[in-house]
Amino acid sequence: MTNQIDTPIRRSYSEAKKVQVFDGEFMPHIDSMYNFAYRLTFDEDDAKDLVQDTYMKAYRFINSFQEGTNAKAWLYRILKNSFINDYRKKSKQPAKVDYQEVEQFYNSEDTPSNATVDLRMETTKDMIGDEISNALNSLAVDFRTVVILCDLEGFTYEEMAKILDIPIGTVRSRLHRARNLLREKLGTYALSMGYN
Amino acid sequence: MSDCPDCSCGNYDKCLRILNLILDDEATPSQEAYFYDHIEKCMVCFAHYNVEMQIRQLMKTKLCQKMVPNELADEIRKKIVP
Numbered sequence: 001m002t003n004q005i006d007t008p009i010r011r012s013y014s015e016a017k018k019v020q021v022f023d024g025e026f027m028p029h030i031d032s033m034y035n036f037a038y039r040l041t042f043d044e045d046d047a048k049d050l051v052q053d054t055y056m057k058a059y060r061f062i063n064s065f066q067e068g069t070n071a072k073a074w075l076y077r078i079l080k081n082s083f084i085n086d087y088r089k090k091s092k093q094p095a096k097v098d099y100q101e102v103e104q105f106y107n108s109e110d111t112p113s114n115a116t117v118d119l120r121m122e123t124t125k126d127m128i129g130d131e132i133s134n135a136l137n138s139l140a141v142d143f144r145t146v147v148i149l150c151d152l153e154g155f156t157y158e159e160m161a162k163i164l165d166i167p168i169g170t171v172r173s174r175l176h177r178a179r180n181l182l183r184e185k186l187g188t189y190a191l192s193m194g195y196n
Numbered sequence: 197m198s199d200c201p202d203c204s205c206g207n208y209d210k211c212l213r214i215l216n217l218i219l220d221d222e223a224t225p226s227q228e229a230y231f232y233d234h235i236e237k238c239m240v241c242f243a244h245y246n247v248e249m250q251i252r253q254l255m256k257t258k259l260c261q262k263m264v265p266n267e268l269a270d271e272i273r274k275k276i277v278p
Binding site: 031038044133150151 | 212213216217220221222247248251252254255256258259260261262264265268269271272273275276277
């Protein structure tokens with residue numbers, strides 16, 4: 001699929017055509033946009049506002065959108081930028097460390113891997129879905145975002161790089177680090193589900 | 197680069213990187229061939245592979261989807277077509 005993010009070209013849709021494109025290409029993604037927004041903000045009202053802002057921006061810039069291209073990736077990019085610019089500042093979450101530095105450290109060839117699976121850990125068969133959410137939500141937003149985009153929404157590395165405006169290498173290292181953290185939190189349960 | 201704790205092949209870090217690529221459907225055929233051959237001999241990497249698959253499965257099946265508020269789509273539409 002052609003990627004809209006690559007080549008923004010201005011078109012001139014009629015008002016009726018704008019609404020048709022909006023309804024046909026943007027609105028079908030409202031479920032996943034709302035869930036993405038909620039997993040970023042942890043707040044239903046903020047998620048709603050963020051989705052509204054995203055759709056308003058998408059409509060305002062609809063002449064930059066070509067029908068049949070990757071509307072979902074474009075909307076995700078707008079939402080992510082809106083979150084960073086407008087919502088992250090007022091986030092209730094405590095300030096986070098600079099994960100670019102963490103990424104560079106973990107990306108280094110010299111970094112020893114300590115990501116071993118501890119098969120001795122006790123199994124916890126009664127873990128529920130909330131704990132999966134808690135594990136995901138406990139990740140810093142940059143790590144949480146790549147997991148959501150990759151594992152829940154199925155974007156490719158290339159699409160994620162464009163949505164997040166980061167190199168593919170950074171997508172890879174961010175995912176690698178996020179998964180090490182998730183494995184620390186969920187590894188025991190995963191083992192109990194199918195590997196013991 | 198570190199040795200694999202199980203088979204001491206010296207490619208442990210490489211295996212972990214390829215494992216992520218495989219599970220994300222981003223590995224090349226030669227990377228896939230290398231990895232699947234490797235996990236037949238290496239219990240540690242085989243265990244990693246299984247745990248990572250289970251975690252992805254958990255993420256897909258156990259995470260509850262939030263219901264979009266009924267009024268949200270209407271509110272958005274009213275703003276673009278007053």
